[in-house]
Every structure is written in C-alpha cells, then in structure tokens.
Amino acid sequence: xxxxxxxxxxxxxxxxxxxxxxxxxxxxxxxxxxxxxxxxxxxxxxxxxxxxxxxxxxxxxxxxxxxxxxxxxxxxxxxxxxxxxxxxxxxxxxxxxxxxxxxxxxxxxxxxxxxxxxxxxxxxxxxxxxxxxxxxxxxxxxxxxxxxxxxxxxxxxxxxxxxxxxxxxxxxxxxxxxxxxxxxxxxxxxxxxxxxxxxxxxxxxxxxxxxxxxxxxxxxxxxxxxxxxxxxxxxxxxxxxxxxxxxxxxxxxxxxxxxxxxxxxxxxxxxxxxxxxxxxxxxxxxxxxxxxxxxxxxxxxxxxxxxxxxxxxxxxxxxxxxxxxxxxxxxxxxxxxxxxxxxxxxxxxxxxxxxxxxxxxxxxxxxxxxxxxxxxxxxxxxxxxxxxxxxxxxxxxxxxxxxxxxxxxxxxxxxxxxxxxxxxxxxxxxxxxxxxxxxxxxxxxxxxxxxxxxxxxxxxxxxxxxxxxxxxxxxxxxxxxxxxxxxxxxxxxxxxx
Amino acid sequence: xxxxxxxxxxxxxxxxxxxxxxxxxxxxxxxxxxxxxxxxxxxxxxxxxxxxxxxxxxxxxxxxxxxxxxxxxxxxxxxxxxxxxxxxxxxxxxxxxxxxxxxxxxxxxxxxxxxxxxxxxxxxxxxxxxxxxxxxxxxxxxxxxxxxxxxx
Numbered sequence: 001x002x003x004x005x006x007x008x009x010x011x012x013x014x015x016x017x018x019x020x021x022x023x024x025x026x027x028x029x030x031x032x033x034x035x036x037x038x039x040x041x042x043x044x045x046x047x048x049x050x051x052x053x054x055x056x057x058x059x060x061x062x063x064x065x066x067x068x069x070x071x072x073x074x075x076x077x078x079x080x081x082x083x084x085x086x087x088x089x090x091x092x093x094x095x096x097x098x099x100x101x102x103x104x105x106x107x108x109x110x111x112x113x114x115x116x117x118x119x120x121x122x123x124x125x126x127x128x129x130x131x132x133x134x135x136x137x138x139x140x141x142x143x144x145x146x147x148x149x150x151x152x153x154x155x156x157x158x159x160x161x162x163x164x165x166x167x168x169x170x171x172x173x174x175x176x177x178x179x180x181x182x183x184x185x186x187x188x189x190x191x192x193x194x195x196x197x198x199x200x201x202x203x204x205x206x207x208x209x210x211x212x213x214x215x216x217x218x219x220x221x222x223x224x225x226x227x228x229x230x231x232x233x234x235x236x237x238x239x240x241x242x243x244x245x246x247x248x249x250x251x252x253x254x255x256x257x258x259x260x261x262x263x264x265x266x267x268x269x270x271x272x273x274x275x276x277x278x279x280x281x282x283x284x285x286x287x288x289x290x291x292x293x294x295x296x297x298x299x300x301x302x303x304x305x306x307x308x309x310x311x312x313x314x315x316x317x318x319x320x321x322x323x324x325x326x327x328x329x330x331x332x333x334x335x336x337x338x339x340x341x342x343x344x345x346x347x348x349x350x351x352x353x354x355x356x357x358x359x360x361x362x363x364x365x366x367x368x369x370x371x372x373x374x375x376x377x378x379x380x381x382x383x384x385x386x387x388x389x390x391x392x393x394x395x396x397x398x399x400x401x402x403x404x405x406x407x408x409x410x411x412x413x414x415x416x417x418x419x420x421x422x423x424x425x426x427x428x429x430x431x432x433x434x435x436x437x438x439x440x441x442x443x444x445x446x447x448x449x450x451x452x453x454x455x456x457x458x459x460x461x462x463x464x465x466x467x468x469x470x471x472x473x474x475x476x477x478x479x480x481x482x483x484x485x486x487x488x489x490x491x492x493x494x495x496x497x
Numbered sequence: 498x499x500x501x502x503x504x505x506x507x508x509x510x511x512x513x514x515x516x517x518x519x520x521x522x523x524x525x526x527x528x529x530x531x532x533x534x535x536x537x538x539x540x541x542x543x544x545x546x547x548x549x550x551x552x553x554x555x556x557x558x559x560x561x562x563x564x565x566x567x568x569x570x571x572x573x574x575x576x577x578x579x580x581x582x583x584x585x586x587x588x589x590x591x592x593x594x595x596x597x598x599x600x601x602x603x604x605x606x607x608x609x610x611x612x613x614x615x616x617x618x619x620x621x622x623x624x625x626x627x628x629x630x631x632x633x634x635x636x637x638x639x640x641x642x643x644x645x646x647x648x649x
Binding site for chain 1: 504508617
C-alpha cells in the first residue's frame with residue numbers, strides 16, 4: 001500500500017483574490033474544510049461579506065474596457081502561460097483535489113486533465129471568436145456579424161468537481177474579452193485557490209479574474225448586481241432552478257444552470273457483458289457516485305432471466321470487491337463521500353429503498369476501509385434489485401454509490417422510463433445493435449447520450465448537454481456554446497457612397 | 498502486492514525505469530564495462546525519456562470518463578522486480594546477461610499492462626506497446642553485444 005504524500009501539511013487560511021491582490025476576508029465567519037478520508041481539518045474558508053463580492057465586481061468591471069481591447073491572440077497567450085503552469089502543478093492540484101473532496105488520485109488526475117483541456121480549447125479563441133460576413137447582400141452593400149464581449153461574468157461552483165467545473169466557463173469568458181469572478185464551493189475551495197495562484201503567476205492583468213470565497217451572501221450579490229452580465233452555475237436543481245435561474249434572469253442576466261440528474265444506463269442482452277460490467281462500475285461508483293453524469297438506474301432489457309442473473313451477479317461480485325479507502329492510497333478504487341452530511345443523505349435513501357420494498361443485494365453500509373481511516377464519510381457500493389419506476393430511489397437524485405436495478409420488457413419500455421424522469425442529463429445504452437442505439441439516441445430526452453460509454457462526459461470542444469430539470473438556460477458550458485454565451489453578436493451593414 | 502489502479506501501475510513503471518536508468522549509468526561509469534559504455538549511456542537516457550513520455554501519456558489519457566474503478570486484476574508487483582545490484586565479481590558478459598534480464602522483465606510488464614488496459618484505456622495501451630517494442634529491440638542489442646564480445 002503506497003500512500004502518496006499529502007501536499008497540504010498544515011491548516012491553510014484561505015483568502016480572496018480581488019483586483020490582482022490576495023486579500024484576507026473581513027468576515028469573522030470561517031468554516032473548516034475537512035479531509036473526508038482522515039477527518040482532519042486542512043483549511044479555513046471565509047464566508048465573505050457582500051461588500052467583498054461587490055469589490056470583486058467593481059474590480060472586474062474596471063478591468064473590462066482594457067481587457068476587451070487586448071487582442072484575442074494576446075489574451076490567448078495568457079492562457080498558454082496558464083496551461084504551462086497547470087502542467088507543472090498537475091500532480092499538486094490533483095492531490096489537493098483528493099484531500100478536499102475524497103476522490104481517488106486517478107479520478108482527481110482525470111479531473112485536472114479535463115480542466116486543462118478547457119484551457120487548451122479556449123486558447124483557440126482567435127479562430128473560435130470569428131464572426132461571419134457576406135458581401136453584396138444588396139447591390140453595393142455588405143453585411144457582417146462580429147462577436148463582442150459583454151462585461152463581467154461569474155461562476156458559482158459545486159463541491160463535486162471543484163477544480164474542473166469553473167474551467168467549463170472561465171477560460172472561454174476571459175478569452176472572449178470578458179472579466180470574471182469565481183465563487184468556489186465552501187466545501188471544496190482549495191483547488192480553486194491553487195488555480196488562482198497559477199492565474200496570478202501567469203500574469204493576467206489585475207481584475208480580469210477574481211475569486212471570492214463564501215456562500216449565500218456572496219452569491220446574492222452576483223445574482224442581483226447590475227454589472228454582472230451572466231452567471232454560470234453547477235449544482236442542485238433546487239438551487240439552480242428556484243434561486244439562481246429565477247433570480248439572475250429577473251435581474252436581466254444570461255444564465256446557464258447545470259443542475260441535478262437521475263441517469264439511466266440501459267443494458268440490452270446482446271451486449272459484450274464483461275466490458276459492459278467494467279464500464280458500469282465506473283458509471284455508478286466512480287467519484288463515489290457524486291457526479292451529475294453518474295449512472296443511477298440500471299435498466300436491464302428483455303425477459304431473458306439467465307442474462308439478467310448473469311449480469312447482476314457480475315455487477316454485484318465486482319462492486320463488492322471495490323477497495324475503499326483514502327484516495328491518496330494508490331491501491332484504493334473508491335474514496336469517501338465528500339462530507340458526513342452527504343453520507344447521511346445517502347443512508348436515508350438506502351433506508352427509503354428498503355421501506356419501499358426494493359431488495360438490497362449489496363449493502364454498502366457494511367464495508368471495510370483500507371488503512372484504518374475513520375468511518376465518518378465512508379460508504380460502500382449499494383445495489384438494489386426489484387426497483388420499480390415509481391419508487392423514490394428510482395426517481396430522486398441520491399448522489400452517492402447506490403445502484404437501482406430495474407427491468408424493462410423491451411427498449412421502448414426502457415426509453416419510456418427515461419423520458420418519464422423529470423431529469424434529462426445523461427443516459428447510456430450498452431448494446432451490439434446499431435438499430436437499438438440509433439433509436440435510443442433519437443428518442444431519449446437527455447442532453448448527453450452514451451453508446452457503450454457509461455459516463456457520457458462531453459470533451460471540452462463540445463457543449464456539456466442537459467435538459468429538463470437538469471439544465472436551465474439555453475447555452476451550455478464548454479465548446480461553441482461557451483463562445484455564444486460569453487459574446488453578443490453585433491450585425492454591421494455597410495454601404496460606401 | 499497486487500496492482501489495482503492505473504496510478505499504482507504508473508508508479509511501479511516509473512520506479513522500474515528509474516532503477517534501470519541508474520543501473521545503466523553505473524555501468525557506463527565503470528571502466529570494466531567501457532566496451533558497452535556508449536550503449537549503456539544511450540539506454541539510460543532513453544529510460545528517462547520513456548518515463549517522462551509515459552507519465553504524459555497517462556496524464557493525458559486519464560479523464561473523469563475513464564473507467565477508474567476498473568480493476569487491473571492479475572498484476573503483481575513481485576512479478577516485475579528487477580535485479581540491478583552490481584558486485585565486483587560480475588564480468589562484462591555477466592553484465593550484458595543481467596541487462597538483458599532487466600529488459601525482458603520491463604518488456605513483460607509493459608506487454609501485460611498494455612493487454613490489461615486495451616479495452617478501456619486504449620491510448621495508454623498503445624503507449625505501453627511502443628515502449629515494449631523498444632525494450633525488446635534493446636534486449637536483442639544486448640544479445641548481439643554479448644555475441645560480439647565472445648567473438649572478438
């Protein structure tokens with residue numbers, strides 16, 4: 001058992017980054033950031049006051065005119081420097097991610113890489129931001145569309161991918177000439193602090209990128225401030241729809257709110273079973289189930305009982321062997337949940353599943369932790385059989401390592417189950433049939449579709465889809481959608497006499 | 498110890514290349530084995546380059562979509578241990594044979610990892626395949642050095 005060295009040796013007091021300066025918070029309210037594997041505090045995060053966020057907005061607003069006039073190629077060069085620094089600090093950022101979140105080191109490195117990929121895509125801004133034109137729209141008259149930045153944008157980040165999620169937005173926002181404010185999750189604020197240290201080192205002009213730690217008070221400033229032109233949010237549907245989307249839209253802002261999910265993974269009996277099971281494991285139990293793209297409901301299609309039993313047996317067998325422990329231990333395959341409160345919530349759903357009559361074929365409440373770490377946030381994988389679509393565990397987002405197994409007579413019934421869900425984030429199908437996968441892709445009402453892929457996570461150059469209660473807004477994060485979101489098209493019609 | 502994760506595999510690979518590089522550097526610095534000095538130095542440089550290249554391949558391949566819970570079952574650290582200890586009594590021929598064993602062991606490791614990761618981590622699998630090919634050709638080079646030494 002090799003446990004990698006921890007990059008955080010003592011408790012850090014986190015600060016805000018406003019107008020190119022690191023500033024201690026004026027707040028006297030601090031929250032402990034706890035390593036969920038060891039339960040040791042690793043940082044203190046300030047719950048900043050409204051005035052501190054207002055100062056960040058002011059700094060970003062003042063930095064905007066000059067930054068906007070900075071040529072796109074020059075803006076891209078700042079991102080090139082940032083990319084180099086991110087590569088240098090790749091391992092440190094990844095290990096910090098393990099310490100603040102609990103995920104395994106492989107998972108955390110994957111997250112860091114995904115973040116860097118967004119910076120890489122945004123580097124192409126001179127091409128991505130180009131407009132279009134047509135001469136002679138009428139005799140002697142030309143017309144063209146140019147893209148212009150709008151001003152100050154902000155991101156309200158979630159706890160589950162604390163490093164990566166702000167990169168779905170920020171690199172595109174600043175590359176297109178906007179200025180930016182990041183509000184990290186107070187549960188996992190350290191990797192963003194490391195990221196901002198690199199932004200500072202890359203030499204971005206003061207005020208172009210700012211970070212304010214905090215919670216509701218700081219968020220409310222962003223949602224209501226007239227100088228903030230748009231908000232990107234990732235988190236629960238309750239907050240995303242009922243607070244962020246409504247409030248920000250009421251204040252005339254652009255909004256993209258990526259919210260909760262209940263993702264279905266459909267398995268047809270013609271699938272390659274071994275590869276399917278390996279992929280399913282990652283889909284349901286990767287990141288300890290705390291992913292908006294995680295599989296939640298496994299739907300086995302057909303009336304072939306032998307296939308059903310064989311698949312379920314393999315899934316249970318492999319899930320029961322998943323090695324649980326501290327994510328910096330290289331032999332560990334699943335870390336703890338991010339906080340005790342999240343474990344409590346997942347335990348509540350397990351109880352609910354039992355009450356509803358589902359059969360718990362793998363009980364994650366009984367588990368062994370490698371290395372003797374405290375049990376507080378740990379939970380093993382759980383698998384429910386005999387789940388029906390009307391059960392709470394089949395409908396609500398659990399956000400933990402719990403699999404609900406359902407059966408469908410045929411593909412139509414499986415698609416009907418998916419489309420009946422209030423969520424529409426992701427769905428996957430495992431099959432050898434092109435016809436079935438084509439039907440699935442066509443009919444399923446979800447923003448991200450996996451065909452023989454358990455986690456349909458779009459790469460940086462594609463938008464991160466989502467529909468129904470999983471997304472509020474019209475333009476998504478990443479890719480061309482991000483360019484659209486962060487720019488306004490201006491149409492120019494020209495005639496010379 | 499069994500290797501269950503990509504991280505553990507990459508750590509072991511890094512150690513093997515580091516150990517191998519040190520071994521060849523020591524050989525190159527030893528006058529008794531000066532006949533193979535240039536080859537040994539080139540091998541040491543290549544080991545370091547491979548290590549960096551493979552670390553990059555891993556870091557660039559691994560994403561949050563990667564099947565991280567997938568277990569690399571059947572890989573045991575003890576199967577790939579290499580003996581790089583040098584003792585006074587080792588002749589040039591002994592050293593070449595020892596080096597060929599080192600190459601063979603790392604080659605085996607690379608082939609095994611490549612096979613295990615083919616399904617879900619194809620890029621990494623190809624990268625390991627490339628290193629394995631290079632290790633195989635280095636073993637042949639060592640064998641030909643041994644032959645030349647005996648002939649000449």
